[in-house]
């Protein structure tokens with residue numbers, strides 16, 4: 089399979105292009121001379137992202153924005169038809185299945201409806217877009233399907249007291265599907281290849297965006313019951329041990345914590361969305377099918393594959409990760 093030196097002159101589809109890594113993929117692809125059709129279910133954020141991408145793009149690059157909820161197949165098909173029409177094309181070269189949300193961590197505690205909503209965005213969104221766009225990638229003669237999974241696609245927990253069932257189930261599905269496509273495409277459509285993106289912690293607004301997607305208000309406007317739903321009892325001991333929460337928190341303590349968790353997630357990550365998008369694009373350009381994003385992703389991947397049985401034995405896993413981090417620091421790795 090050809091490895092692309094550059095995406096200039098190609099046409100890429102990016103889902104979830106309004107924020108975070110998707111927004112940066114749109115911007116960086118356009119700056120490189122690649123036309124982009126981006127979708128998001130937040131038209132305002134998308135309009136802002138596509139305007140920014142257009143302003144940094146060389147002449148001749150077309151960047152279009154499309155309102156679409158990727159978990160609704162009829163909207164995905166309409167998005168595909170709009171792309172074909174607005175870009176006057178009969179093929180697409182690159183599809184970045186990037187849109188995603190967190191939420192409904194507990195299969196036991198959370199409602200079935202909320203659980204299935206998260207799963208539908210994170211799995212069905214990838215599946216419907218793959219169904220809709222694969223024939224157009226085949227028609228490209230040199231297509232690449234890039235599916236974003238997560239560390240949660242090979243390590244199915246958020247850590248002690250932090251289950252992550254809907255998101256992990258969907259991200260494992262994305263990983264399994266993408267790996268299964270390697271042989272399917274090799275056998276049946278060798279002009280297309282797939283890449284699997286597995287980010288660790290990347291500084292984006294995904295926590296706040298996921299809260300809004302679930303219909304929850306800003307923390308300042310939450311009732312005590314809503315706060316307790318968002319910071320469940322099972323997560324509290326860890327937060328108290330980490331010095332983030334008082335043992336007997338008031339509603340205002342919980343509100344402040346929620347704001348802090350969302351902003352720290354965005355602002356205190358080692359990797360920015362821009363850097364993550366560059367790693368993704370470099371990986372796709374290199375021909376890699378397995379793109380780990382961030383040192384945390386690399387270390388957790390190595391630890392879980394070395395000792396699968398210890399993956400959910402936190403003391404054992406964390407001490408293995410600490411050793412691996414020390415060795416990689418000694419070896420001068422980032």
Ligand SMILES: NC(=O)c1ccc[n+]([C@@H]2O[C@H](COP(=O)([O-])OP(=O)(O)OC[C@H]3O[C@@H](n4cnc5c(N)ncnc54)[C@H](O)[C@@H]3O)[C@@H](O)[C@H]2O)c1
Pocket residue numbers: 103104105106107108109110127128129130133156157158159186187188189190209213236237238239240286287288289290291292293294295297298361
């Ligand atoms: N940020 C991280 O640490 C991290 C880690 C691992 C994996 N990921 C994955 O990376 C991808 C991008 O995440 P991000 O951190 O940039 O998040 P983000 O919230 O900043 O951006 C995601 C974008 O997707 C859009 N979106 C969500 N659901 C949608 C839907 N149903 N239809 C259309 N658009 C939708 C959102 O509106 C948002 O603009 C996601 O798949 C996420 O699960 C993120």
